[in-house]
Amino acid sequence: MTDKILGVLGGMGPLASAHFMLRLTLLTPADKDQDHIPAVLWSDPRIPDRAASRLGNGADPLPWLMRGIDGLRAAGCEAIAIPCNTAHGWYEPMARDAGMPILHIVDATATDLRRIGIAPGRIGLMGTQLTLSMKLFQERLAAQGWDIIEPDAMQMERLVTPAIAAVKANRVAEAYHPLVEVANSLAARGASAVVLGCTEIPLAILAGPAEGLEVPVVDTIDALARASIAWARG
Amino acid sequence: MTDKILGVLGGMGPLASAHFMLRLTLLTPADKDQDHIPAVLWSDPRIPDRAASRLGNGADPLPWLMRGIDGLRAAGCEAIAIPCNTAHGWYEPMARDAGMPILHIVDATATDLRRIGIAPGRIGLMGTQLTLSMKLFQERLAAQGWDIIEPDAMQMERLVTPAIAAVKANRVAEAYHPLVEVANSLAARGASAVVLGCTEIPLAILAGPAEGLEVPVVDTIDALARASIAWARG
Numbered sequence: 001m002t003d004k005i006l007g008v009l010g011g012m013g014p015l016a017s018a019h020f021m022l023r024l025t026l027l028t029p030a031d032k033d034q035d036h037i038p039a040v041l042w043s044d045p046r047i048p049d050r051a052a053s054r055l056g057n058g059a060d061p062l063p064w065l066m067r068g069i070d071g072l073r074a075a076g077c078e079a080i081a082i083p084c085n086t087a088h089g090w091y092e093p094m095a096r097d098a099g100m101p102i103l104h105i106v107d108a109t110a111t112d113l114r115r116i117g118i119a120p121g122r123i124g125l126m127g128t129q130l131t132l133s134m135k136l137f138q139e140r141l142a143a144q145g146w147d148i149i150e151p152d153a154m155q156m157e158r159l160v161t162p163a164i165a166a167v168k169a170n171r172v173a174e175a176y177h178p179l180v181e182v183a184n185s186l187a188a189r190g191a192s193a194v195v196l197g198c199t200e201i202p203l204a205i206l207a208g209p210a211e212g213l214e215v216p217v218v219d220t221i222d223a224l225a226r227a228s229i230a231w232a233r234g
Numbered sequence: 235m236t237d238k239i240l241g242v243l244g245g246m247g248p249l250a251s252a253h254f255m256l257r258l259t260l261l262t263p264a265d266k267d268q269d270h271i272p273a274v275l276w277s278d279p280r281i282p283d284r285a286a287s288r289l290g291n292g293a294d295p296l297p298w299l300m301r302g303i304d305g306l307r308a309a310g311c312e313a314i315a316i317p318c319n320t321a322h323g324w325y326e327p328m329a330r331d332a333g334m335p336i337l338h339i340v341d342a343t344a345t346d347l348r349r350i351g352i353a354p355g356r357i358g359l360m361g362t363q364l365t366l367s368m369k370l371f372q373e374r375l376a377a378q379g380w381d382i383i384e385p386d387a388m389q390m391e392r393l394v395t396p397a398i399a400a401v402k403a404n405r406v407a408e409a410y411h412p413l414v415e416v417a418n419s420l421a422a423r424g425a426s427a428v429v430l431g432c433t434e435i436p437l438a439i440l441a442g443p444a445e446g447l448e449v450p451v452v453d454t455i456d457a458l459a460r461a462s463i464a465w466a467r468g
Contacts, residue, residue, distance in 0.1 A: 011267065011272065013267045014259045014267065014270040014273075015256070015260070017255070018252065018255035018256040018258070018259050019256065021248075021251070021252035021255055021275065021277065022249070022252040024252070025248045025249045025252050026249070026404055030403065030404065031403050032402060032403070033246060033248065033279045033281075033283070033402060034279055034280060034283075036245070036277075036279035037248075037279070038245065038277065038278050039245075039275075039277045040274065040275065040276055040277065040305070041255065041273075041275035041277065042274055042309070043272065043273045043274065044272050045268055045270035045272060046237070046272055049267070049268075071274070071308075071309045071310070074308055074309070075276070075308070076305070168267060169264065169265050170259075170260055170264065
């Protein structure tokens with residue numbers, strides 16, 4: 001039993017943050033309720049669209065993100081997990097003013113790559129167009145020895161972007177085939193693993209038959225849940 | 235888009251409240267993040283065991299429940315849903331001091347029975363021994379015309395109670411067969427539907443093949459999620 005309360009800044013999207021809470025619970029070694037980790041989920045789907053803001057045609061999400069962090073701090077939380085890759089584009093200003101640690105989803109991913117034995121070398125990365133262009137994963141993982149390849153522009157436009165939109169609209173099953181096709185094409189280009197760097201992507205890949213996938217994947221939701229458990233138990 | 239924030243008092247158990255957040259999201263008509271309902275989940279698995287307290291050998295959960303309600307009110311929530319049937323044994327003192335409405339899971343269940351066309355008459359009820367003995371569902375549903383039958387003492391001891399404990403320990407699949415056996419036996423005794431009056435039971439029944447079940451069931455998690463959506467959109 002731990003008395004440290006985890007804050008979860010969510011709602012981006014709400015399905016991904018609900019799924020994070022489920023995975024946090026299932027990945028925690030527990031025999032009864034009281035063995036689990038106290039957590040407060042701030043699920044605010046009103047947070048302005050991260051992509052629109054970064055592209056210069058939408059409201060700034062930062063004040064909304066900080067409002068959530070303030071609410072989580074007021075609730076007694078001592079660390080924050082954010083189950084949304086794109087929101088990590090605002091990591092530095094959030095971390096500076098949060099008054100508590102924010103577990104970085106890319107660092108959690110690196111820990112998970114090492115856990116499953118993926119040696120430094122070429123790996124694939126899938127995510128929103130914005131996450132890829134923000135270089136969130138590339139720089140942080142390159143610093144630890146991994147060389148990142150990405151889907152090409154046509155795959156992004158025709159397969160990845162529509163599949164992520166389908167998950168956000170609760171149409172999970174139809175997103176499976178396009179996403180698996182892209183993951184396998186990255187493996188064919190030499191990736192020894194593929195990072196699913198958008199919290200919606202694993203939701204779709206979990207909705208189809210496992211044998212379609214020809215490469216190990218790291219689910220950033222699970223990676224962040226494992227990092228959260230390590231924090232709470234550490 | 236709604237600006238009303240739903241408070242979810244959870245952690246009893248944490249898997250059930252995470253599942254509630256998932257069902258709340260999936261049952262909400264939405265095309266994008268911003269269509270979903272803002273919500274704060276207070277997931278506090280440290281809340282003392284409800285059964286032990288009611289049986290006179292455990293700490294009182296009420297101060298812990300009120301602490302959660304205070305946290306949710308501070309976060310700006312305007313109504314509360316509690317995805318745990320047993321906790322509704324403390325409904326009256328919570329509702330008196332909450333300062334906002336608490337959606338009652340049994341009223342949500344009655345609405346759901348009417349939605350699927352279950353006429354007044356005999357229905358079955360499954361839940362923890364405590365929920366059954368507290369008569370939470372029986373009195374509130376009897377007042378609306380339903381006559382309740384329950385599993386017998388041996389079924390409770392040998393099938394229902396161990397299955398609920400298995401779900402709380404993340405062993406969901408092994409709870410399927412005993413729970414379906416009990417639901418079908420209630421149908422054989424004349425129940426036209428079975429209320430799954432413990433938030434852990436539907437988690438197990440969803441983990442097995444649908445054809446094993448020979449009677450309509452009302453999932454109290456889904457019923458409470460529908461009532462929450464109606465509140466937020468109303």
